[in-house]
Amino acid sequence: MKLIIDNEKTELDFSGTLDALLRELKLMREEVVVKVNGKLAPETARVGPGDEVNVIKVVFGG
Amino acid sequence: MFDKRFRKTVRMAKMLRKGERVAVGLSGGKDSTVLLHSLASLKKDLPFELVAITIDEGIEGYRARTMVPAKRECERLEIEQKIFSFKELCGKTLDELVAGSEKSRSQKQESALPCSQCGVLRRYALNKAAMETKADKLAIGHNLDDMAQTMMMNIMRAEPSRIARMNEPVLKSGRFVQRIRPLMLTPEKEIAIYAMLKGIALEHVECPYAGSAFRGHVRKMLNESEERYPGTKFKIMNSFLEMEGTLRERYSKGASLSLCPECGEPSSKGMCRFCQLSQ
Numbered sequence: 008m009k010l011i012i013d014n015e016k017t018e019l020d021f022s023g024t025l026d027a028l029l030r031e032l033k034l035m036r037e038e039v040v041v042k043v044n045g046k047l048a049p050e051t052a053r054v055g056p057g058d059e060v061n062v063i064k065v066v067f068g069g
Numbered sequence: 070m071f072d073k074r075f076r077k078t079v080r081m082a083k084m085l086r087k088g089e090r091v092a093v094g095l096s097g098g099k100d101s102t103v104l105l106h107s108l109a110s111l112k113k114d115l116p117f118e119l120v121a122i123t124i125d126e127g128i129e130g131y132r133a134r135t136m137v138p139a140k141r142e143c144e145r146l147e148i149e150q151k152i153f154s155f156k157e158l159c160g161k162t163l164d165e166l167v168a169g170s171e172k173s174r175s176q177k178q179e180s181a182l183p184c185s186q187c188g189v190l191r192r193y194a195l196n197k198a199a200m201e202t203k204a205d206k207l208a209i210g211h212n213l214d215d216m217a218q219t220m221m222m223n224i225m226r227a228e229p230s231r232i233a234r235m236n237e238p239v240l241k242s243g244r245f246v247q248r249i250r251p252l253m254l255t256p257e258k259e260i261a262i263y264a265m266l267k268g269i270a271l272e273h274v275e276c277p278y279a280g281s282a283f284r285g286h287v288r289k290m291l292n293e294s295e296e297r298y299p300g301t302k303f304k305i306m307n308s309f310l311e312m313e314g315t316l317r318e319r320y321s322k323g324a325s326l327s328l329c330p331e332c333g334e335p336s337s338k339g340m341c342r343f344c345q346l347s348q
Contacts, residue, residue, distance in 0.1 A: 013273075037214075037292040040261055047262060065099070065261035066214070066288070067275040 008054060011061040022055035029062075038066040071263045075107045075251055084249040085206065087116055092204035092246070094195050095121040095150065096132075097139030099264045099271050100210030104252055106267065108208060109146045122198040124191055125154040127162020134272045142269070153198045155190055159347035163187055166346065167278070183278035186346055193334070193343040199246035207246045214257040216250070217302040218287045220309045225287070232309065233316035240326045242335045256302065 010019045012032070021028055025041050025048060041048055042061040054060055079085055093108060095101045108119055121143050125132050136152075143150040156162050161169070167183045199207040216235070223231040233239055237248055252260065264271055279285060294301040328334065329341035336342075 035289075035292045035296060037256075037258055037295050040258065040265065047265065064273065066257055066292075067098075067273065067279065 008056055009059040011059070013062070013064050020056075023053065024050065025052050025054060025060070026050040028054065028060065032062070034062065039063060040065050071255070071259060072107070072110070074255055076111065078254045079111065079249075079251050082249070084208075084251060085111075085115060085117055088118075089205040090118040090120065090203060091206045091208055091249075092199040092202050093119065093121050093148075094207060094209045095123050095139050095143070096210075097123070097135030097137070097142075097272065098210070099261055099269075100212055100215075100252060100257070102138060102142050102210075102269055102271060103260050103264050103267075104208060104210040105142060105146065105148065106269065107251065109148065119148050120202050120204065121148050121150040122195065122202060123150060123152045124194045124198065125152060125156075126187055126191065127155050127164055128276065128278070129164055131274055131276055134274050138269075138271055151198065151202055153194055155194065158194055158197065159190065159343070161347070163190070163278075166190075184284065187278070189342045189346055193341075196244075196246055197334075200244070204246055207248045209248055209250055210252055211250045212252045212255050212257045212260055213302050213306055214288070214291070216253050216309065217291055217305040218284055220305050221287050221291065222283060229316055230320045232312070233320040235309065236313065238335075239317055239321045240324055240335075242326055244335050254303075254306065 008019050008021055010017050010021075012034075021031070025043070026036065029036055029039065029041075029050065036050055040063045041050070041052075042063070043052055043054055044059050045061075048054075085091065091108065093101065093105050095105055105119075105121060112119055121139070123136060123139050125136065140150060154162075155166075159166075163183065163186065166186055170186065195207060195209070219235055220232065223229070223235070230239075236250070238245055291302060291305075324337075326335050326337065327339070329336040329339070329344055331340055331344040334341055334343070
């Protein structure tokens with residue numbers, strides 16, 4: 008699976024829900040928006056090999 | 070869903086009236102930009118005037134970047150934009166003020182922290198700008214997360230008097246433009262999703278001073294609570310709305326408002342915080 012976090016690309020071996028992925032990455036659901044294969048996806052969506060997951064931080068201080 | 074909640078919030082709190090002139094505090098971040106879009110859309114059904122006011126605090130590498138989308142969105146929506154700066158208002162940028170306070174004060178003192186200073190100056194600047202643009206209301210992009218954080222911060226600091234004036238000053242004055250918060254019941258994440266769905270291009274940048282704030286600690290705590298106990302932020306906000314009236318009544322008794330001897334603006338006691346910081 009291709010994983011992009013704030014424009015940084017990496018490969019990750021993962022299968023499961025986005026919720027589980029965010030927990031594994033130690034990211035808070037409340038602070039990010041996730042796109043799967045270019046489309047906004049809910050945390051219940053399942054992802055796996057072949058998917059492109061883009062995690063975008065949306066909560067900033069200031 | 071988003072538009073419905075936005076309009077319901079405006080209607081329930083009686084925030085706007087036909088024909089009023091509304092100034093939007095537009096930083097160029099997602100909250101204020103989405104607020105501008107939503108008000109521009111509401112304006113089609115409820116005729117009122119809209120003007121955007123942008124405050125340039127003078128934060129190197131930060132504000133200049135968000136001012137670009139702010140200008141672009143005003144042009145796109147054909148809304149007049151007025152820009153004010155800390156430098157014009159008090160002779161110093163926030164960067165200069167922070168550098169000065171680091172030399173002269175202990176950073177452990179909360180009032181010396183950049184976010185506290187910026188909060189005082191920005192409130193003053195927004196009000197002054199709204200007065201100058203002859204606005205009846207000042208709309209600001211505070212969302213559900215901001216409100217829940219402020220509520221918790223006031224509780225953790227044991228400052229119920231601040232809860233009483235979270236929405237507006239306890240005492241009315243002709244020198245305060247009434248503030249409205251049409252996004253106060255909308256979660257921050259929903260605002261981000263709305264901006265994406267509407268194709269509003271934003272600069273995702275974090276204020277370089279944000280890390281020093283108590284607010285950052287509370288934000289993290291509330292987001293962790295929300296993950297474990299969904300609805301936490303709404304429950305905090307509902308608690309605020311429930312107790313706001315009682316607290317306002319209690320703290321308005323015996324309260325008086327004087328004028329700052331330096332600038333003539335309303336102040337609860339002696340020289341206002343803006344003038345203290347500007348000196």
